[in-house]
Amino acid sequence: MSFELPALKYNTDSLEPHIDTRTMEIHHGKHHAGYTNNLNNAIKGTDLESSSIENILTGLDLNNSAVRNNGGGFFNHSLFWNIMSPNGGGEPSGELASAIESSFGSFAEFKTLFSKAAGTRFGSGWAWLCVHKGGKLEVCSTANQDNPLMNGIGCGGYPILGLDVWEHAYYLNYQNRRPDYVSGFFNVINWDEVSKRFNEKA
Ligand code: MN
Numbered sequence: 001m002s003f004e005l006p007a008l009k010y011n012t013d014s015l016e017p018h019i020d021t022r023t024m025e026i027h028h029g030k031h032h033a034g035y036t037n038n039l040n041n042a043i044k045g046t047d048l049e050s051s052s053i054e055n056i057l058t059g060l061d062l063n064n065s066a067v068r069n070n071g072g073g074f075f076n077h078s079l080f081w082n083i084m085s086p087n088g089g090g091e092p093s094g095e096l097a098s099a100i101e102s103s104f105g106s107f108a109e110f111k112t113l114f115s116k117a118a119g120t121r122f123g124s125g126w127a128w129l130c131v132h133k134g135g136k137l138e139v140c141s142t143a144n145q146d147n148p149l150m151n152g153i154g155c156g157g158y159p160i161l162g163l164d165v166w167e168h169a170y171y172l173n174y175q176n177r178r179p180d181y182v183s184g185f186f187n188v189i190n191w192d193e194v195s196k197r198f199n200e201k202a
Contacts, residue, residue, distance in 0.1 A: 002040040002049075003036050003039055003040055003074055004036065005033050008024075008081055009081070010085065010086050012025050014086040015084060015188050018184035019170075019173070019184070020172060023168075023170065023171075023173055026172075027077075027168060031077070032078075032081075035069075035145070036070075036074050038069075042066035042071075043056070043071075053071060053074060057071055057147065058149050058150075062150065062153075068146070069144065069145050072144070072145030072147050076126060076145055076162055079159060079162050080162055080163070083160075083162065083189060083193050084188045085188060085189075086188070089189060090191065091107050092107075092194060093191070095195070095202070096198045096199075099131070099135045099136075099137050099202070103137035103138075111186065114129060114163075117139050117140060117141040118141065118165050120141075121141040124144055124165070125144060125165055125166070126145075126163060126164055127140075127141045127162070127163045127165060127182075128140050128148055128155060128162050129159070129161035130148045130160065131160050131202050133201075134202065137157075138156065138157050140154070141165075147159055158201040160201065161189065161194045161197075163185055165182075169181070
């Protein structure tokens with residue numbers, strides 16, 4: 001079995017002006033496609049060929065850099081497209097909203113903490129909102145294409161929201177202004193999808 005690049009659920013121009021069309025085209029069509037192809041090449045002929053991507057990442061040997069980088073890249077971007085929507089933004093409701101309040105104090109405090117995690121990740125990486133069994137939430141960040149499913153990465157729980165802070169994710173539109181990109185991202189977060197992921201794993 002091989003992994004396939006998932007189709008976007010919206011058009012490449014749908015997240016304008018927060019995420020520009022050209023960035024979406026290159027990011028999905030070139031970067032994510034590249035991670036997908038390289039992952040398939042890395043697992044070809046190995047036991048990992050019959051595993052789900054989540055099982056591959058939770059059982060990953062961190063020394064296996066081809067699977068670490070490309071399996072991470074495949075999973076992270078698949079999540080990223082789904083937690084954004086042209087109808088996104090605003091704040092979550094229901095159980096996720098309550099969990100954010102009990103874990104961070106308020107949505108505003110969560111937003112500050114998440115933006116700081118995204119803004120202070122030096123070089124390339126991701127910022128995450130993760131849920132632990134029982135519903136406790138955690139904000140963290142990882143380098144490169146690592147993610148919280150990988151053991152020993154210093155970031156735990158199940159990722160329900162992720163933000164790509166590699167320069168390829170924002171440079172065409174925002175250049176060096178990563179904080180503006182992070183702020184724009186909050187206008188396209190698909191909280192219905194994040195809530196769904198929360199409810200599945202809490
Ligand atoms: Mn990316």
